[in-house]
Amino acid sequence: MARISSRNIWIDTFYSLQKEHLEERHRKRWVLQFNYRLVDKLTDDQKMKGWKISQTARHASFTCLKCSNFWNSSRVTLIFHYCLGKTKTGTVLLRPFSQMCRQCNNDCFINPTFKVENVTAILENLILKIRKNCYREEIDRDIQDVKHRIYIRTKPHERHLCEACMDGVCNKDNDVF
Numbered sequence: 711m712a713r714i715s716s717r718n719i720w721i722d723t724f725y726s727l728q729k730e731h732l733e734e735r736h737r738k739r740w741v742l743q744f745n746y747r748l749v750d751k752l753t754d755d756q757k758m759k760g761w762k763i764s765q766t767a768r769h770a771s772f773t774c775l776k777c778s779n780f781w782n783s784s785r786v787t788l789i790f791h792y793c794l795g796k797t798k799t800g801t802v803l804l805r806p807f808s809q810m811c812r813q814c815n816n817d818c819f820i821n822p823t824f825k826v827e828n829v830t831a832i833l834e835n836l837i838l839k840i841r842k843n844c845y846r847e848e849i850d851r852d853i854q855d856v857k858h859r860i861y862i863r864t865k866p867h868e869r870h871l872c873e874a875c876m877d878g879v880c881n882k883d884n885d886v887f
């Protein structure tokens with residue numbers, strides 16, 4: 711059930727942030743959806759349609775559903791694709807990258823759980839990018855300033871257990887637009 715509640719944090723937080731900062735300002739609602747197939751590149755067709763990428767890496771925790779093993783990681787990769795588009799709503803797609811449990815040592819990928827304040831900081835940052843890159847707003851505030859990184863001691867990153875490392879996209883800050 712942890713997986714479902716952590717997904718709701720993203721959807722609920724995005725809903726209220728977009729309402730205040732996008733919908734009321736620009737008369738268009740934005741919707742966040744999960745998509746576990748996102749990559750860190752856009753096709754020419756996607757670029758033509760106005761898709762953009764925001765990628766970051768943040769702290770999150772994991773709980774193995776099989777053995778209850780719990781661990782923290784300071785390098786959990788998130789890829790967002792976002793598009794203003796011509797339809798009634800703007801779209802944000804999110805792929806959080808998973809990690810494998812070292813105790814179980816199987817192919818079971820566990821989804822990360824982010825703290826609410828981290829989810830809020832990540833989404834505030836994304837919404838500033840949407841305002842800047844989709845609506846051409848002049849953003850005075852430096853987008854980097856919104857990054858409150860949370861430092862918690864974690865074990866060294868175990869690349870062979872990290873889905874983002876396997877895909878060669880781990881721990882990057884990357885924007886494509």
Ligand SMILES: [Zn+2]
Nearest residue numbers: 774777811814
């Ligand atoms: Zn396990």
Ligand SMILES: [Zn+2]
Nearest residue numbers: 872874875880
């Ligand atoms: Zn990694």
